[in-house]
Amino acid sequence: MSAVLEIHPARAAGLPDAPPPAASTARQPDLQALRQLAETRFAPRERALHEAAALPLENLRELHDGGWLRLTLPESLGGADSRLGTGAAPTYLQAIRTVARVSPGTAHCLQVHNHALWTVLEAGTPEQHARFLAPLQRELSLFSFIGSEPGLAPGAARFQTTATPEAGGLRVHGRKQYATNGVARGYGIVFTSLDGAGGSQGEGGMAANHQMVIVEPGMPGVSQDDDWYAPSGMRVAASPQIRLEQVRVPASHVLGQPGEYLRGRWQGRFHLGFTANYLGMGEGILQWSLAWLRQFPERVADPFVQAHVGEVQVALQAAAAALDHAIAAWRQPDVQRAELVSMAAKSTCAQAAVLAADTLGRLTGSTALFDDHPLGRLIRDLKTHILHVGHDRTHQTIGAAALGQAFDSTRQR
Template sequence: MLDTRPPTAQDLLERLAEKARADFLPRALRDENSTHIQLDTLQDLHELGLLHVSASPENGGLGGSLLGRENPGLFVQALRRLARGDAAAAHCYQLHNHALWMLETMGTPRQIETILRPLTSRFGLLGFVGSEPGRASNKDPLQTRARKVEGGWRVNGVKSFVTNGTAADLILTSVAVETPAPGTSPADQHLSLMIDPSSEGVSIDNGWYRPNGMKTARSPLITLSEVFVPDSHLVGERPGVMPRGRWFAKFHLGFAANYIGSAEGLFAWYLDYTRARGRAGQPLVQLRTGEMRLALDAAIAHFEHAVALWQQGDTVEAELASMSAMSVVR
């Protein structure tokens, strides 16, 4: 009898794990030096029904964010399995879903209707960037500034490591208010704007940074020169919503998932290599292999603990556990 039931979250994860091993890994090895975004892999995720996983079902996703109702944590579990085969594609997937989750949570009903739902109804990507050249940490003031004008904002500055920058429909960008009121805290000067990469005044340098690993997919440098962003593309009702909502802490576990998945993929390759060389039975190899396995298991335990804590309502403990998981696997 034909099984017509929709796939469960576990079904989807198993299918993804198999595709990561059989399809995504060979593709990543083939294209490792091309440094382009693996759109074929992201398209495969879309066909699996996992590309927009962090959005809620009514908005085209699966409710898979850390705080999702239907499938909490499905996003980071999918990200981990994807990273076993292609860490760079996983990073693109990670930042797309971070932006998606933030837009759904902070966006206005109008933005949900006109931006989010049309995007999740098809293959589409969001970019995400906060980094700037010379800015060492999130505590340093943002140098990219937005000046209020009639109908929107004029933005000037330079953003670096713009994940999905050359493929995104919109890029969620962190900027600062150009002339804040006296006494305004740095957090309350923060704006989150959605920038159309085709807008006048946007210049993309796609060749400035060409690393390997999870950053193999190019993260361009984007210069913004008097770029107009309409009020309709301001995310959040007022300045300061992103830092006040502790969104950077919510993103730690996505990085941990990528690191763990990458480590799992490397460990699987190491086991195959050791066996093929006929060294698997040597006592020293077995000792070191066991040590690596224990370290990986410890990182996975930290990760699973952090995923569970997000559902228990203690945000600070969940944030700390997420940072711990990210640090252990590094």
Template sequence: MDFSFSKKHQEVYEVVGALGREKFAKRAQQYEAATGSPVENMKDLFDAGVAGASLREDIGGLGGGALGTDPLVSLLVVEQTARYCLSTAQCIHIHYNASHRVDQIGTPEQRERLIRPIIEKGVWLNSTGSEPGRTARGLYNLQTTAEKVDGGWVLNGVKNYATLADIVHYNTLSTIIKDVPPPDGHISFAIPQGAPGLTIEKGSWNPLGMRGAFSPVLVLKDLFVEDKNVLGGPGESAKGKWQAKSHLSFAAQYIGGSEGVFDILKDYLPKRGTAGDSYTQLRMGQIRIAIDSARWLVYRAAWLWPKDVAAAELFSMNAKYQALGAAVKTIELASQIAGSSALDADSALSRFIRDLRYQTLHENTDKTAATVGKYHLGQSYDVTSRL
């Protein structure tokens, strides 16, 4: 098994890395203070030719995404972006997963209307499944409803964590068909930006970390959606296990963010005068080993997807678990050896620590590990379990 980068992988890794060093890192503080998506960074990714990294090559993409011919290529964009700006990495991650899904399940007309403009015009898609209280109710027990009417559907409800909602050309989101229980009643739609009845709740994004990944609350009030904007059939998300197809992209963020912390420490600790301290050396080695160990699990999981989807779904949970653990370990050990003098509220290290810790709260590592354990004990398991 050879995990050496192909020429395409190396080019993507270097191009996005250069963007990160020269542009994303310099803008990160301003995006943390602003209210809105990182528009300039997203445009830079389009100009670099990676906006369609998770799309099929026959439409101008790079073949990435879980079901693509080259899943690693889009993960490298996410990882390298996260190394310099975790908020932007979350935005491109959301776009990649949303556009990959439409590319895989959409009709030919939807692919032309929703996907081709990504390649040609630099527009964006998002995907919002979350809504207030969903964690307690379960993944598919949604309260946002869709009711069938002539020519389309009427949607009512509230969605949260709608990343990129202010700049996408279509918001894609999930609802439950009125009076049809989940998962069969679970259904998704593509809603054009500015559609009557879809509003962004002002002041609804004010988190501790990931502030630049603008993810506000959306309010749907008697929102009419045409039949042509239904994505897949009822229950398609559950049947396709689409939640499991984002595991590695989250893991890539954890790895990239951890790498960003390591970069800061390499520069800062010699200046602090503690590079010769054995305790500092120990902690730096522990961080390095944790990141590298998680990275190779992620790369192996990416290698598995085109070969065995069921095995890849499960192994991606292993990789995500280790990447999250590496991120949490990195935060703790970095704080110990950098010391309080490096943790001014406006410092890059403080921002990385806030962002990385906030982002890792997307997952319940105990549930992830228990899911893997269920498989090995011959019990029923669900690879879409996260929270």
């Protein structure tokens, strides 16, 4: 028996390839080429990246060269014009799904980067487009969101990271964590609270004080702790701590107006990025498990094995349909409904992937979980990454909406 099995294409697992995107004025990247790239180039690197809990720089360089790190930008900026509500909306989500079948961590880096570009595109000025976005056609710069903070309570009225106005910009101070992609090789969109706006008990709260700023590694006072990030799964989505020690942020790096992120309901737009990753992980688990099981004639002939493989395929097919349905919902004007449909799809895809992990883990057996093989890493990645879902919160939100009660469909959990 070979130590490392080839990961078969989706069709070998009985899974449909991603549907082609709708017509768009921008040239659409080739998802089949991306699948080939992930299977032949990313897969052999995955074990070493997991062991090092390292940013997948080689993967990201190849994604950059293929245009995958500009998907959410318009054609004028070298992108595919793929954002929710556009005709090419499925492209960036299907790219995340495709990469997640092999490297969920790389897929999350891709997701965060493209979401950040989309935010700069809509919230930024033409000058900021020229400064931060246009150069991506020539060189690799990674973008990150830097919002999470140690000890920040859900629903807090302020971030602990503060932005103090001063002549020509802001002075930012605070500590952040889980900053996927970091700032050492690009730019970070930092969430801060403006001093003197929407105080802890004041009117407006986050809606009044939330301010985005863009930081970069050359700024005095910006530092990154890569050694802090050591989870059991999603180790390839390197997400360091960031320290901001009285960092002077010039006006050129202040992104949008106070409260822009909340008014734009940006968090709700990102549900489907997670959804696509969960679905891809489930499909990757199935693909590899089928290749493993086919080595054992007595297992593939076992009706018990056949029935449970079929159960997983049915669940993943339903999950894929839920993703497609949610993408379509964003083409309608009811944003809140689209958010709720996206939350349902996110939970559906996560639960289908968990079913695949639990069921196929039993069918393949413990040897399949040895580090020579990707299955154990995929399962650990899944168990770590779905903590973003918060099934109880997701279901409570959907239930509250159905019952006519107050709800917030932009929350991750």
